Amino acid sequence: MTNPLLADWTTPFQMPPFGDITDDHFEEAVDAALVAARENIGAIADSDDAPTFANTIEALERADEVLSRVLGVFYNLAGADSNDRREALSRSFSPKLSAYSSEVSQNTALFERIETLWQARDTLELTDEQARLLYLARRSFVRSGAQLDGIAKDRLAQVTERLASLGVQYGQNLLADEREWVMDLSESDLEGLPDFLVQAARAAGEEKGRKGPVITLSRSLIVPFLQFSPRRDLREIAHNAWTARGANGGDTDNRDIAAEILALREERAGLLGYDSFAEFKLETEMAGTPAAVRDLLMKVWEPARTSAVEDQQRLSAMMHNDGVNGELEPWDWRYYSQKRRAEEHDLDEAALKPYLQLDRMIEAAFDCATRLFGLEFTPADVPVYHADVRAWEVTRDGKHMAIFLGDYFARGSKRSGAWCSAMRSQQKLAGDIRPVVVNVCNFAKPPKGKPALLSYDDARTLFHEFGHALHQMLSDVTYESISGTSVARDFVELPSQLYEHWLEVPEVLAKYATHAETGEPMPQDMLERLLAANTYDMGFQTVEYVGSALVDLEFHAGEAPEDPMAFQQEVLDGIEMPHAIGMRHATPHFAHVFSGDGYSSGYYSYMWSEVMDADAFAAFQEAGGPFDADTASRLEKHILSAGGSQEAKDAYIAFRGQMPGVDALLKGRGLDDAA
Structure with a gap:
C-alpha cells in the first residue's frame, strides 16, 4: 500500500491526512525522503553545467521538499502528542538527519558552486531577496564546516551528530519526569x-x-x-x-547530558575557529557579541534585583505575621505575592478567571488581527492530529492565507511550555504555497461541559504565540528558508511579544472579558485594577528570567564547566540571586538551551526583543491608537511579511526609523523607578 506521507495529499488545503497516517509510516517515509534528498543534492553538486542561481541556490531550496513535509508532520506529533514509538523514532531519526545535514554542508563540490556564485554576486543581477538568500546559504555552509579539511571536518560531523542525539534524549527525559x-x-x-x-x-x-x-x-x-x-x-x-x-537520578537525569552538551559545543566552536560557543552563536544575531548581551542583561538586572529584594522583605513580613518563622522560601513567594496582590490591587485571581474564557480570548486575538491586518478566521473541517485540536481557515479579502491550528490543553503526551510551529511554511518557488501554522499551549483542561478558564498570564501566552502565528501567516517571500519566523533568534520574539500588548488594550478586554456564567463584561473597576496591576511582581519575574539568561550566557562564553550545577550556583552567587527566587529554568530542565541549539547562548533573546516591542507599540500610540492602519501596514510590510529577507536591524529601522534603548523596556516593566 502507498505510504500516505509520500503520496499526494488530496485533503482540503492539502492538509496531512492524519486519519490515514500511523506511526509505522514514519520510518519508511523518512528513509525514502532522505534517499530522494541525497539524489537531489548529488545532482546539484555533480552537475556539469556552470553554476547559476537557479541550478544551485534555488535547486538547493527544493532538494529536500519531501523530507521537510514528512518531518513537519512528525516533529509536530513528537512534541504535542508523543508516545513510546514516537520517542524511539525521534532517537532513531536524530543521527540520520544530522549525518545528512553534515553531508550537505560539507559537500566540497556543492560549496564550490556556491562560492563561485558568491564571488560573482555583483554580476548576477540578483533581486534583493535572491542576494540575501545567496549570502545566507554561503554563511550557513561556512558555519557548518564547509571550509574545514580532513580530521577537523570528520570530527565536526561526529560532534554535530552526538549533539543532536543528546538534545533529543534531554527533551525526552524531561517529558518523562513531567509525565510521571x-x-x-x-x-x-x-x-x-x-x-x-x-x-x-x-x-x-x-x-x-x-x-x-x-x-x-x-x-x-x-x-x-x-x-x-x-x-x-x-x-x-x-x-x-x-x-x-531532569535531576532525579536514574535514566532520566539530565545533569551529565548537559555537561556533555556544553563540552561538545565548546569543541564545535573551536573547530570552526571561535574562542567560545557564545562567540560563534551570537555572530549571526542582532546582539553580535557576548559582551553586548551581558551589558543588556546587567542593565536590567540591577533595578530588577532592587525591586525584588524590596518585595521579598514585604512578603517575609506577611509570612511572619502568619506565625511562620524563618526565611521566605521559593515555595512561599507565589502564595504571599498572590495575597499581597489581592490586598494592594483588590484583585483576586479566582474572581478574575471567570472573565478570561479560552474561547473569548481566542476571539479577541482573532479580532485584533482582523482590525490590524484584515484577516478573517473561519472554522475549517480539515484533518487534525488530536481530538483537542481546533482548525480555522485564515483569509483576507476572500483569498486563502493559511490554516491555523490551535492545540490548547495540557496532556501527558505533550511537552511542557507553549510554542508555535509550521507544518508547512509559506513560499512561492514551488507555487503559491500558504502555511499551516500550529499554536500549542498547556492550559488546564476543564471538566466536561465546563468552559476553559485562563489566568491573565495564560491569556498573555495565547496572544504571544498568536503573534508568532501572524509572522507565519503574513509571510510573503519567495524562498521558504527565509519565510515567516526564519529570522535572527533575538528578533523572532518581537512579533510575539509585541502582540501581547493588544491584550492590555482596555477596549479589547471590555469586549471579550465576559463572565463564563453570566456573560456580563468585566466590571470597569476590575478592568482598571487589572491593568493597574500589570507590572505587579515584575521584580520577581524579571529576576527569575535574567538569572536564567545570565547562566545560559556564561555556560557558553568560556570554557565548558565540568560540573554545570556547581557553575550555575557560582553565577547565581556572583549576581547575588535573592534566596527566595530561583531560575525560571534551571540546568536539568532548561529545554530552551539543551533540547537543541535554538536558544543556546540565546535565552536573552526575549529581553532583546522586548526592547523593540515596547518601542514598536509606542509607534501605534504615537500615531493615534493601537489599531492605527498606517502603522499596522508598516509593521506588516517591514517585519511580518518580510521574514529573513534582510538584516533584522535594517527591518526594524525601516519600520520605526531607529533602534530603541533600554529605557522603554524598564518603563514597561515598571522598573524605571528602581533603576
Missing part, C-alpha cells in the same frame, strides 16, 4: 483552593486515571497551586518536584 510525577490530594488538601483549581485538579485526576484530584507538573496546575494552597508542606513538595525535573 503526580501528587494526590485528599478532600482536606483542597481547602482554601479556588473552585477553578479544584475542578482542574479533579479533571487532571481523571486524565491520569486516579481516584481523586491531583496536582501534576503542568504549569497550568502547579503554578496556581503554589499561589493558593495554604498548606506550606504541600507547596514545598510541589515546588521541589517542579524544580527537580
